[in-house]
Amino acid sequence: MKKTVLLALLIGFVHWSSYGQISVNTSQFNKRSGVKLAIAKNNLLSVTWPSGNNHHSRLILDLNQEQPLLKSVQLLKGQLAHEVARDVDPIFWMTVGKRDLISQNSWNIFFDKVHLKPHQSHKVTIHKKDVTVISEGSRTIIRIGETHAADFKGVLEITLYNDASLFNIAAVMATEIDSTAIIYDAGLTSKSQIWKQIAYADVYDQIQQIACVMSDTAKSQAVKYRTIMGSNEEGSIAVFPAPHQYFYPLDEAFNLKFTWYGSDYQKVFNGYGIGIRQDLRGDNRFVPWFNAPPKTQQRLNFFCQISDKDAVALLADVKKWTNNDTYVALPGFKTMASHFHNEFVVKVIMANKPLPDTPSFKKVFNAMGVNIVHLGEFHYTAHPKGPDELRLLELKYMFDMCKQYSDKNFLLMPGEEPNEFLGGHWMALFPKPVYWIMSRKPELPMESNHPVYGKIYRIGNAEEMLQLLQKEKGLAWTAHPRTKGSTGFPDKYKESAFFKSDRFMGAAWKALPADLSQDKLGNGRVLDLMDDMNNWGEYKKVIGEADLFTIEPENEMYAHMNINYLQLDTIPDFTNGWQPVLDAMEQGRFFTTTGEVLIPRFTVDEHSSGSHIQLKNPSRAVVVFDIKWTFPLNFAEVITGDGNKVERHKIDLGHTLPFGNTTIRRIMNLAGKKWIRLEVWDAAVNGAFTQTIWLQ
Numbered sequence: 001m002k003k004t005v006l007l008a009l010l011i012g013f014v015h016w017s018s019y020g021q022i023s024v025n026t027s028q029f030n031k032r033s034g035v036k037l038a039i040a041k042n043n044l045l046s047v048t049w050p051s052g053n054n055h056h057s058r059l060i061l062d063l064n065q066e067q068p069l070l071k072s073v074q075l076l077k078g079q080l081a082h083e084v085a086r087d088v089d090p091i092f093w094m095t096v097g098k099r100d101l102i103s104q105n106s107w108n109i110f111f112d113k114v115h116l117k118p119h120q121s122h123k124v125t126i127h128k129k130d131v132t133v134i135s136e137g138s139r140t141i142i143r144i145g146e147t148h149a150a151d152f153k154g155v156l157e158i159t160l161y162n163d164a165s166l167f168n169i170a171a172v173m174a175t176e177i178d179s180t181a182i183i184y185d186a187g188l189t190s191k192s193q194i195w196k197q198i199a200y201a202d203v204y205d206q207i208q209q210i211a212c213v214m215s216d217t218a219k220s221q222a223v224k225y226r227t228i229m230g231s232n233e234e235g236s237i238a239v240f241p242a243p244h245q246y247f248y249p250l251d252e253a254f255n256l257k258f259t260w261y262g263s264d265y266q267k268v269f270n271g272y273g274i275g276i277r278q279d280l281r282g283d284n285r286f287v288p289w290f291n292a293p294p295k296t297q298q299r300l301n302f303f304c305q306i307s308d309k310d311a312v313a314l315l316a317d318v319k320k321w322t323n324n325d326t327y328v329a330l331p332g333f334k335t336m337a338s339h340f341h342n343e344f345v346v347k348v349i350m351a352n353k354p355l356p357d358t359p360s361f362k363k364v365f366n367a368m369g370v371n372i373v374h375l376g377e378f379h380y381t382a383h384p385k386g387p388d389e390l391r392l393l394e395l396k397y398m399f400d401m402c403k404q405y406s407d408k409n410f411l412l413m414p415g416e417e418p419n420e421f422l423g424g425h426w427m428a429l430f431p432k433p434v435y436w437i438m439s440r441k442p443e444l445p446m447e448s449n450h451p452v453y454g455k456i457y458r459i460g461n462a463e464e465m466l467q468l469l470q471k472e473k474g475l476a477w478t479a480h481p482r483t484k485g486s487t488g489f490p491d492k493y494k495e496s497a498f499f500k501s502d503r504f505m506g507a508a509w510k511a512l513p514a515d516l517s518q519d520k521l522g523n524g525r526v527l528d529l530m531d532d533m534n535n536w537g538e539y540k541k542v543i544g545e546a547d548l549f550t551i552e553p554e555n556e557m558y559a560h561m562n563i564n565y566l567q568l569d570t571i572p573d574f575t576n577g578w579q580p581v582l583d584a585m586e587q588g589r590f591f592t593t594t595g596e597v598l599i600p601r602f603t604v605d606e607h608s609s610g611s612h613i614q615l616k617n618p619s620r621a622v623v624v625f626d627i628k629w630t631f632p633l634n635f636a637e638v639i640t641g642d643g644n645k646v647e648r649h650k651i652d653l654g655h656t657l658p659f660g661n662t663t664i665r666r667i668m669n670l671a672g673k674k675w676i677r678l679e680v681w682d683a684a685v686n687g688a689f690t691q692t693i694w695l696q
Contacts (some may be wrong), residue, residue, distance in 0.1 A: 022063045023130045030135035034162060037133060044071060045131065049140060051075070051165040052658075057306060059158070059167070061142070063128045068190065069144075075165055075235055075308045082234040082308040088190040090156070091269045092124035092171045092300050094149050095280060097289060099181040105487045108513055108525050110249060110480070112288040114181045115280050122149040123268050124171045124300070126156050137654030138162040138632060139683070151175045154297065161632055161683070163657040168683075170301035174294075174517075181289040182516075183248075184300045187239055187275015188230075189265065195230035195237075198261045198274060199311030203554035207312055210261075214272050218262030220279075225325060226559065227318050228259035228274045235308040238318050241276045242301065242684040244521060244594050247559040248290050248514035252283035253548050255556045276302050288513060296517035303684070320659070321630045321684070325558040326369040327595050333565040336372035336581065336590075337365070339417070339427060339479065339508065339545035341379040349397045355404075361551035362405050362412070368557065371410060371571050372581060374429055375402070376417045376479075376547075384418065385439035392435055392453050399433040406574040413578055417479055421462045422498060424481075424489030427508065427545070429585075430474040432577035440464070447471075462498055469503035475582055477505040480547055482525050483512060490529075494536060505585060506533060506540030509592060509689075510547055510562065519634060520681055521594070527679070527689065531639060531646045534675040534692055541610070541691050543585060544592035558595070565598070566590045588691035596686040597633070601626040601663075602678045602693075604670070609677070609691040618671040618695075625690075628661040631682040636664065640673045647673075653680075670695060 022043050029037065038046040043063040051057040058081070060072040073085040097119035100112045124147055132143040138161065145155040154173030161167065169186075199209045200223040212230065221228065227240040241247075241258070256279040263272045281287065292298050307314040319325070327335045342361050349355065365373055377398050383390045395414075402412040419425045420438045435453045440446060440460035446467070450456045459465050469476055476498075478490045490507060493499050507529055511521035520527070526542060533540040544562035551557065567589035572578040584590055588610025591599045602625040607613040615621050623638060633653035640647050651664065670676065675694050681687035 022128065025130070025132040028132070028134040029140075033135045033140065035135070035140045035160065047133070047140065047142060047160065048076070049160045050162050052163045055165070057160070057165045057167075059160070063131060065128050069126065069128070070188070073237060073306060075306050077308060084232065084235040084237045084306045085188065085230070086190070086194050087192055088188045088194065090126075090169045091187055091189050091265070091273065091275070092149070093121060093185040093266050093268070094124055094152065094300060095119055095121040095183045096150050097181045097183075099179045099291065101179050105483055107291050107293060107523065108483045110288055110484045110512060111286050112181070113286060114289045115282065115287045119280070120150070121266070124149040124173070137652070138657055139654060147171045147173055149173065151177050152298070161658065165306045166303060166658070168301055168303050170299045172297050172299050174297050175292060176294050178294050180292040182292045182298065183278045183280060183289045185260070185266070185275060185277040186300060186302045187260065187265070187273050188237075188304070189269050189271040189273030191271040193272065195232050197231045197311065199229045199231060199236070199315070200227060200259065201225055201315060203255055207315070209311065212272065214263060216262045218260055218265040218273070220257035220277060221259045221261060222255045222257045222554070223259050225315065225319055225322070226258055226276070226556070227315060228261055228276070229311040229314060230274050231311045235306060236311045236314040238305045238314050239274050239276060240303050240318060242303070243322050243596070243686065244511060244559055245514070245516065245685040246276065247556070248288060249510065249512040250283045250287070250560070251285045251547075251549050253550070253555045253557050253560040254283050255554055256282070258556065291513050291515040291523065292517075293515075296515070298516045300516065322558060322596060323630065326367070327563045328369065328598070330565055330598060330600060332567060332569060333600070334371040334568040334571055335369060336374065336564045336566050337370050337546055337561060338374040338543060338564070339376045339547045340373065340551060341376050341417070341549045342551050343377060343379065343381050343549070345377055345394060345397045345401060346381045349401060350394070359405065360553060362410065364551050364553055364555070364557055366410060370563065372413065372566070373411070374413045375415045376427060377414070378416055384416070384420065384437070386437055388437055391437050392450065392456065395433070395435050396453065403574050408573070409571065411571050411574060411578060411581075413581065419485065421459065421465045422476070423493050424486035425479040425484065426476050427479045428474060428476050429582060430472050431579040431582050434472050434474070436468060462496070466498040466501055466503060469501070473579065473582065475503060475505045475586060477543065478507040479545065480510065480512065481507040481529055494538070500538065502586070505543070507542050508545035509542050510545050511594075519685060520679070520687060521685055530677070530692070531641055534677075535641045535643050535646065537643065539612075539694060541585065541588045542592070543590070562592060562594050564590050564592050591688055591690045593688035594686040596630045596684070597680050597682055597688040598628040599625060599678065599680060599688050599690055600628065602690045604676055604693050604695075607693060609693055612694045612696060614696045615670060618673075619669045621668050621670040623666045623668050623676070624663065625678055626661070626663050627680050629656070629682055630659055631684045631686060632656045632658050633680065633682045636678065636680045638666070638668070638676065638678055640670065640676045642672050643674050
């Protein structure tokens with residue numbers, strides 16, 4: 001594919017309104033958006049959008065039914081067009097299964113094994129019946145109808161993002177059938193050889209490049225950064241999923257070969273292609289797939305990015321969307337991740353295996369920019385109720401391990417998911433090593449002195465557990481609320497003394513369950529709970545949790561994780577304890593994010609999250625927040641409540657361009673409101689949320 005003079009590419013194209021064999025609606029297209037449209041007599045639609053650095057990107061779509069949809073994919077530099085793909089079709093392979101809505105907690109279920117129940121896979125068929133071009137802020141949407149697979153029907157949407165050589169392709173479809181769960185693969189295929197090489201970063205971050213051979217059968221490939229690329233002499237194209245939305249919740253963050261390349265994918269799609277995929281079996285534990293409630297518009301989607309450079313340079317650009325799969329340093333903050341059942345004590349220390357100088361889990365966290373980690377050791381693997389000496393020895397091993405692997409740049413905090421006394425599942429965190437046993441015989445005191453370990457506690461009920469938290473300044477909170485082993489909690493104990501205590505912090509958030517129709521992660525399971533707790537009148541906080549087991553360099557950790565940015569200037573030294581961490585958590589001085597969206601500041605009348613304030617003028621409260629992002633943003637949402645109702649004030653941020661930052665100031669009428677908080681979500685459904693500000 002040789003460089004072609006730009007004007008020559010437009011031969012045969014005329015102004016949009018001159019011809020039209022295919023029904024096209026441009027009534028919602030803004031001619032001043034910087035995007036140019038043209039159409040030829042033979043149903044070729046050309047769409048050119050600004051891609052930054054004085055470059056443009058172009059898609060030429062062939063609207064004839066029997067022809068590949070993407071006739072040409074180009075990066076334009078001056079008068080030259082670099083064609084990185086030609087005559088390619090977007091493909092979607094959807095598997096439809098059955099959701100259990102009865103046995104547990106309806107659509108919030110995690111303990112489902114969809115892969116073991118009857119399911120069927122379908123090719124998504126695209127019919128080029130109608131075309132609509134829509135301008136939405138800094139985005140242009142090309143909607144082509146219709147698509148269908150099994151009982152799902154909808155449209156194809158191609159979204160172009162100004163100031164980036166980036167576009168998203170989505171089959172947006174709904175079903176009328178209830179109790180449905182889905183999963184999908186997707187990508188680009190061509191019947192002609194359009195790429196010379198396929199490239200990716202392997203799980204150890206080494207670039208691999210393979211010659212493109214049309215006869216090679218499609219294979220699944222484990223990669224880092226979830227990205228597969230095709231290259232030719234003109235440049236490269238990358239295919240990758242939304243970094244978090246595409247990954248439904250699992251116990252393990254195993255790398256399940258989430259990309260593919262080769263010919264005759266699934267023995268259904270003719271031609272050679274590259275794309276993304278899911279393993280139907282997940283981690284072979286609980287495998288819930290994606291919710292697909294009736295009439296919800298499920299977005300089976302993937303991103304493409306193009307460049308006139310080689311695959312190595314293109315991957316460097318793709319990695320910028322997720323900050324190289326790291327959590328960037330932010331002045332005045334330290335990053336903390338919570339809830340990991342790595343079981344290093346049981347699997348390594350108590351198994352008498354050699355202790356590495358730097359264990360794999362620490363290497364993973366260090367590489368990701370995680371400053372502080374809160375463990376959840378001994379998850380049904382140890383002896384929380386005794387024998388007492390064995391329990392105390394297990395705790396000593398955990399404390400020693402955390403001390404050994406902590407340093408000036410990394411704090412490893414011992415922690416457990418006790419799941420005793422209170423109901424449901426819950427996490428515990430003390431500001432220093434505390435020896436305690438989760439049982440007490442009637443004749444033994446709650447507190448005693450041990451000749452080896454010093455002060456120890458024996459806990460026999462919820463009242464004693466609360467006393468322990470109070471004595472040792474610990475915190476507890478509901479793990480995975482309203483799902484898993486916490487189905488029905490914390491709602492069931494919201495009137496209890498321990499829940500109302502300031503030692504019970506609140507709950508934890510994770511993107512669970514997954515639903516491709518929603519513009520937020522997590523189905524509202526925890527964020528709605530946050531609003532409920534606010535309206536209950538309890539001053540509770542919600543921290544991000546990972547709730548993962550194995551932590552290895554080859555895992556897909558970033559997709560399954562989230563991070564808490566705590567307002568801390570320094571990382572506490574293990575020897576002196578980590579009370580400042582608990583203070584930041586208890587006081588709500590943090591925000592939680594998937595990593596791509598940051599909220600360094602959120603204030604109401606100059607008071608930040610976690611504050612209890614008296615508004616000067618409730619009808620004209622000053623709300624200010626700073627945000628920073630990679631993917632262009634979709635919206636911010638200011639959520640308020642009066643003790644009964646919840647109100648949502650959505651701020652459209654669809655005008656934003658990639659890689660930006662801004663300060664937003666709003667005058668809001670907060671008369672009668674008792675609390676306020678903030679969420680921000682982007683075009684790839686990555687997001688961040690703050691803690692609550694309580695209004696007196």
